[in-house]
Amino acid sequence: MPKLMLALDVLDESEAIKISEETSEYVDCIKIGYPLVLATDLGIIKRIKEKTNKEVICDFKVADIPATNEKIARLTLNYADGIICQGFVGLDSVKAIINVAEEYKQVGNSKKVIMVTEMSHEGAKSFMQPIANEIAKMAGKLNVDGIVAPSTRPTRLKELKEIANNAFVISPGVGAQGGDLQEVLKVLDENDYVIVGRAIYLNENPKESAKKYKELL
Numbered sequence: 001m002p003k004l005m006l007a008l009d010v011l012d013e014s015e016a017i018k019i020s021e022e023t024s025e026y027v028d029c030i031k032i033g034y035p036l037v038l039a040t041d042l043g044i045i046k047r048i049k050e051k052t053n054k055e056v057i058c059d060f061k062v063a064d065i066p067a068t069n070e071k072i073a074r075l076t077l078n079y080a081d082g083i084i085c086q087g088f089v090g091l092d093s094v095k096a097i098i099n100v101a102e103e104y105k106q107v108g109n110s111k112k113v114i115m116v117t118e119m120s121h122e123g124a125k126s127f128m129q130p131i132a133n134e135i136a137k138m139a140g141k142l143n144v145d146g147i148v149a150p151s152t153r154p155t156r157l158k159e160l161k162e163i164a165n166n167a168f169v170i171s172p173g174v175g176a177q178g179g180d181l182q183e184v185l186k187v188l189d190e191n192d193y194v195i196v197g198r199a200i201y202l203n204e205n206p207k208e209s210a211k212k213y214k215e216l217l
């Protein structure tokens, strides 16, 4: 049974806190990204963690040269439990982030590096899909903690999970993007996460929706 990761892409701090508190009984981990951080500040990570006691993963899909990736990772992991980066930028860029996470680990602070392989939207088929298996292979080589792979394409999800076999999978696409949860559940295991955003936070009762997803999992 995979875990539930809430994608909290709301634009208002009080709404973010309210939804994360209301749903925390059913949610295993919270993912925030540019929408919420740009609408507030990086300290929102700490404030959500204090209110919910959940791990917070920062979805910045970092995709720069190694020197810049390193700076972004250091600033982000000062607050977050993990960071999402892009794999297509290549081994050295991802390694720069892993090195920062390792520095934190050395002082007893475990931080996760999660790398995107193939994205869940339609456009990802054009340029990402043709190289995604190679990116997933790199995930194994670099020993990243996790990969992002699409729930909108369960067959691809299965292939990418098998290639990156030591990494856990976090998978967006169920709910608003139309992914088939039953098919996804045939692929993911207890180390993995199903990511749900809009189907929870836009629901008139986010708590009930989170409960429903948790039960379905």
Ligand code: NUP
Pocket (backbone or CB within 6 Å): 007, 008, 009, 033, 059, 116, 118, 119, 120, 121, 148, 150, 172, 173, 174, 175, 176, 177, 195, 196, 197, 198, 199
């Ligand atoms: O391939 C990806 N697809 C995707 O939707 C990689 C992602 N990180 N995401 C993120 O997952 C997206 O930015 C959003 O935060 C979440 C999915 O949210 P929703 O479609 O359930 O609302």
